[in-house]
Amino acid sequence: MIKIKIKCFSQVRYALGKDEIALELDEGTTSDDLEKMIREKALGKLENVTLGIAINKKYVLDDTKLNDGDEIAFIPPVQGG
């Protein structure tokens, strides 16, 4: 098992009702797997929202294997101006 921390921004924060979430995940879990889990937890509230992902404050575009102690940020595009 690995322990990770999720930082929630904008719509993710409101959809999950939390600023941070600590999770224990199976070894080999990837960023795409985690995104699917987060979308399920949001009960459809993130269905129409694109999510950018940063691991340890570094933006990632490809599916990436998560490691113990990682901090993951989900960053939706926001449009207000």
Next chain:
Amino acid sequence: MIITPKELQSWIKQGKNFTVFDVRPKKEIKKNPLSKLDSIAGELEEYKEIKGIVVLVCQIGLVTESMIIQNELFDTYSLLGGVEAWTNFIKEKNDLSRWSRQTILDEIGFEGQKKIMNSNVTIIGMGGLGCPAACSLVASGLGALKIIDGDEIEVSNLHRQHLFRERDIGKKKVLSAKKRLESLSEHVSISAKDIYLNEENGYDLIKNSDIIIDASDNIATRFIIDKLSKKKNIPLVYGALYKFEGYVSIFNVNGSKGYSELFPGTAISSETCNDAGILGMMPSIIGNMQALETIKLIVGIQPNLVGKLMLYNGLLNTTQIIEL
């Protein structure tokens, strides 16, 4: 009281009777002499014996301002920007003393101020982000500003778009903004484009810009702006809002990442400011951060937000920097 170098020169030309009193230490006067201005030097006690109007001079204008306040001096002026502003004025016939509070910063100086005054910035969107960004840039001495927006002012804009007044409701945003911004500074040239930017008109609208500021309010326009910025190789200062949160970045500088690399292919977000709500201070904060990053780009100040995304949360008082 304050007098600018330009006003002081006009006193000289008018033959007005006054005495210039240099309060700097003799060593400093020797190092940086006051050119083309007759003056006497000495301590405050000696100054008190002078009759008539006196102009006090120090190196950057701050010592003399506080001397006047602390000693409740009458008929006495402090030369704004001090010897440094005067010397620059004599040398270049350009009075920069108005910006003396920022030119005394080592990171800005007269050279930085001149870069600001020679820069041409375009702001797309004259709403919550565009209003504070425009206001701060014009106040900082920006040379040329283009503002683009086809929208009209509504009563619900007034809590966050502080360039507009109740009497402006129903008027075109860019026209009211131009009027207000011109009253803030005679030094700026403002071009107002009462039109929405799109793929067809975009190239013409942004040409000759040194920097573009994305202050738009929808993702489709943000993608168009990013494309234009890349195509024309013009740095893009990005800002966006959601409730108590704001994003700021600088895109497309010497191949650095842009909006389309952040959200490749497409980006979908469910809510706008109108849907989600926004507290008026948030666009003021984020719009001013965009103006700050713009000034840093113009002057060449590091570090800046090139290749980084800053996420600010006004509710939690947190800031995160994500490396792109």
